[in-house]
Amino acid sequence: PSDTQYMTYEQVLRYCEEELASNTSQHFLVGNRVTFERFAVMMDRAKSPLDILVAWTQIRSLIKGSINACMLGRPLSREEYLNLGIGQCRLPSKLRVLAYDIYEEYERATRGALWDDCDRALYLLRACFDISTASEEWAAGGRASIHPKAFHLVYVDEVQDFTQIELALLFMLGSSGRGFFTGDDAQSVVPGVEFRFADFRSVVYHLTGNNKKLLPDKPETLRVNFRSHTGILNVASTVLRTMVKWFPEGTVKIFDEGVFLGPRPTLLTARDDFDKLLASDERLVVVTTEAGFERVRSQCDANRIVLTIEDAKGLEFSDVVMADFFSSLPDKIQQPVKAVLSGDKDQTGYNSPPEVEGVLKLLYTGITRGVDRLVFTESLKTPAGDSFFRRLLREDLAVVHQVTGGTFMTADEWRARGIQFALFSE
Secondary structure (H helix, E strand, C coil): CCCCCCCCHHHHHHHHHHHHCCCCCCCCCHHHECCHHHHHHHHHHHCCCCCHHHHHHHHHHHHCCCHHHHHHCCCCCHHHHHCCCCCCCCCCHHHHHHHHHHHHHHHHHHCCCCECHHHHHHHHHHHHCCHHHHHHHHHCCCCCCCCCCCECCEEECCHHHCCHHHHHHHHHHEHHHCEEECCCHHHCCCCCCCCCHHHHHHHHHHHCCCCHHHCCCCCCCCCEECCCCHHHHHHHHHHHHHHHHHCCCCCCCCCCEECCCCCCCEEECCHHHHHHHHHHCCCCEEEECCCCHHHHHHCCCCCCCEEEHHHHCCCCEEEEEEECCCCCCCHHHHHHHHHHHCCCCCCCCCCCCCHHHHHHHHHHHHHCCEEEEEEEECCCCCHHHHHHHHHHHHCCCCEECCCECCECCCHHHHHHHHHHHHHHHC
């Protein structure tokens, strides 16, 4: 329709600031924004035993960015945060104390000048909408009086990238809370965002004055993957099952079913083979982690598409190589990642650090970018990478390929190509 607008989240925020906000006195200068990278540098002096990403997640997703903080109009106090139930915060009590210590240090460092995404979202919620009045109207069973410039209906994709307070803003932007929200919680890879679909229902419940009649239906699930073939999806499902086993509350237990067969992914074990692979396939898109990006980029020519997994999320490519995923992980997390990815049954009593969950989600997201061909390559041997490669070979989910005779196609890929030719000839 001609009145449909397609907007990024940043454009939505600017629309709120320019068209909806009743008070525009507060300005959010880009140079004063605190990202995870900036936060990590600022808090390095805290020398806390708690992983810095775990602390950032607690601040963004709970202390400042939860629906509880939204309704209070302020961050949670130490007591309020420590008293959150296990269904809201999966971090053990002792680690919560450390997380709140870091939050207090962070607030002292940012007071008066710097801001983060939670500050901006809460400010716009309060400046654009009368949440208390809207909640009372919803609670009474009526339609809430939303801003006249709010949208008739909002459609939100990649919903797993948003904190609860950001979801509250998007929900309020739909006239009387009208909207369609979709995403995949297994692909929640934005630093600091801990998303579950149950959280979105909690957001709506609080905003509508605890009116259960207005709760959205439980999410519909898409179980058939029309993008990738079973060769790729079998590996993705292995990672997802690992995620569900070790972090059962972190994702919905849904495993993709492919509609057509395809070759198993390839494992490269020689550094020279990576160069030969790039030379043999101009369609190949290279994906890697933020930490490994500069190193991988330097190994490719200027015309090669090289993306971080975060930037590639939501996109799809015919041929994908995941480069240096494991060798770019910090040393301190190599053994924990190895333990959960090994597939060994004798892991009784092992408690995986919470930061490993983010690694698994990043790995799953990278794997599912591929449509026809997926290759894993590592320039360095690492405990985590070696463990994952051994598991794929043990479970017959991937093949090791050495370049011989100038060809880079595996036996699986030759068979798949032959089937394609046979189908086309008909």
